[in-house]
Amino acid sequence: MLIKNAWLQGRPVDVRVAATVEAIAPQLNAMRNESVLDAGGGEILPGLHDHHIHLFAAAAAQGSVSCNVGGGSLARCREVLAERLANAPGSGWIRGVDYHEQQLGELDRWRLDELCSHRPLRIQHRSGKLWVCNSIAVQALDLGAFTHLNGVQCDASGQLTGCVVRNDELMAQQLDAIGASSMPDIAAFSRQLASFGIVSVTDTSATNTQKSAVDLQRLRADGALLQQVSLMGDDTLDHGYLKVLLDEDRLPALQTLVARINAARSRGRNIAFHCVTHLELVFALAALADATPIEQGFDRIEHGAVIDDAMADELAARNLPVITQPGFLYSKGDQYRADLPQQELECLYRYAGLRARGVKVVPSSDAPYGPVSPWQNIATAACRRSAGGLSLGADECVSSDQALTGYLTPSALLDQPLTLAQAQEVCSGMRGDLCILQKRWEQGRDRPETVGVRATLIGGSVAFDGAD
Numbered sequence: 001m002l003i004k005n006a007w008l009q010g011r012p013v014d015v016r017v018a019a020t021v022e023a024i025a026p027q028l029n030a031m032r033n034e035s036v037l038d039a040g041g042g043e044i045l046p047g048l049h050d051h052h053i054h055l056f057a058a059a060a061a062q063g064s065v066s067c068n069v070g071g072g073s074l075a076r077c078r079e080v081l082a083e084r085l086a087n088a089p090g091s092g093w094i095r096g097v098d099y100h101e102q103q104l105g106e107l108d109r110w111r112l113d114e115l116c117s118h119r120p121l122r123i124q125h126r127s128g129k130l131w132v133c134n135s136i137a138v139q140a141l142d143l144g145a146f147t148h149l150n151g152v153q154c155d156a157s158g159q160l161t162g163c164v165v166r167n168d169e170l171m172a173q174q175l176d177a178i179g180a181s182s183m184p185d186i187a188a189f190s191r192q193l194a195s196f197g198i199v200s201v202t203d204t205s206a207t208n209t210q211k212s213a214v215d216l217q218r219l220r221a222d223g224a225l226l227q228q229v230s231l232m233g234d235d236t237l238d239h240g241y242l243k244v245l246l247d248e249d250r251l252p253a254l255q256t257l258v259a260r261i262n263a264a265r266s267r268g269r270n271i272a273f274h275c276v277t278h279l280e281l282v283f284a285l286a287a288l289a290d291a292t293p294i295e296q297g298f299d300r301i302e303h304g305a306v307i308d309d310a311m312a313d314e315l316a317a318r319n320l321p322v323i324t325q326p327g328f329l330y331s332k333g334d335q336y337r338a339d340l341p342q343q344e345l346e347c348l349y350r351y352a353g354l355r356a357r358g359v360k361v362v363p364s365s366d367a368p369y370g371p372v373s374p375w376q377n378i379a380t381a382a383c384r385r386s387a388g389g390l391s392l393g394a395d396e397c398v399s400s401d402q403a404l405t406g407y408l409t410p411s412a413l414l415d416q417p418l419t420l421a422q423a424q425e426v427c428s429g430m431r432g433d434l435c436i437l438q439k440r441w442e443q444g445r446d447r448p449e450t451v452g453v454r455a456t457l458i459g460g461s462v463a464f465d466g467a468d
């Protein structure tokens, strides 16, 4: 394929691309039968990478009922949700997502029965940590048989509350057993990612197993999943990062974690720690200090919502990049204001301040828990404003160039200090993974959310064409 009239780092170019980029010149002529894409003067970039995403959950969220009911009284919020549940399409299971207790109060099976008692219902907390089932769902999933397991909650009188904390494996296993699990529409979600210019993702789900790796390979081979995927996952996965979920109210014994790290290290795997709070980060660093030293590559800190200067210095010294989510400031910022003192609001999901202390920081979506659009997330990294317009720590703003650099950095290079010029380099011989913007980056960098993608190529094939 020949891409005409593109803009590459300050100069007009034509680009010939197959599985790899074959030629770049001020002017190239189409060969016989060669298809031509007119870039209309738009910037040509290597494709974007989303460094932290949950593919299956994000695809499933698109067919789920949103429990984000906005503002208003508790009664009003519950009324709105009840209406949405009553109107949910289909007849069997209902899957709800994005529930927050600030809107709907604490939920359990009995509260959910008040909202929906005629169909089995499970809803997921906004954090992804918790599922709440109504009574029909509790019955159908036979949760009573699993009260000995982690996270299956009972009240003081021993009755199941319908809450399952951090045990997605059990939920998946039981839904599977009763034939209620349905494969989410990965193809549709993958096309959406392509429409944003995303050519590869890192699926960071802690529940990923060898089977997940096989499923994703099959989806790639079928053409349903367009992006390349790096997988992290649980202890059984034989490659990729071990994803360690740390929740400060239920931390494991330090030596247990050290043993897990050592086992992963012995298989050549590095470690990605889910750390939101200060204590979780302290715990992760303590475990790393006790564990077998890393041999090559780097470990990663996911989220890093709360990192003070002393911890930042530690991360810089240990070459631990932070994979942050500026999008949370946009989608959850107004909620944070209700939950947190101003002083803490100012230093949530720090970015510029960490970089200033030598920490490598890259943005990502954490979809479906954060907004998926990289352009929205780049804009938020640069302005740090919530959806409601609240400013959250202006000192931590980075330039949109800086945030774009993170999205353009391949996952193997997250610990490298790349400049935008290096990260946006398109050259002969590189993989044919390209994102063409509707305009030059210099015309859009002040409002990245309005840039627009003209086309996305993955392995030389058109994965998205804005002209269609």
Ligand SMILES: [Zn+2]
Residues within 6 Å of the ligand: 052, 053, 054, 204, 366
């Ligand atoms: Zn995540």
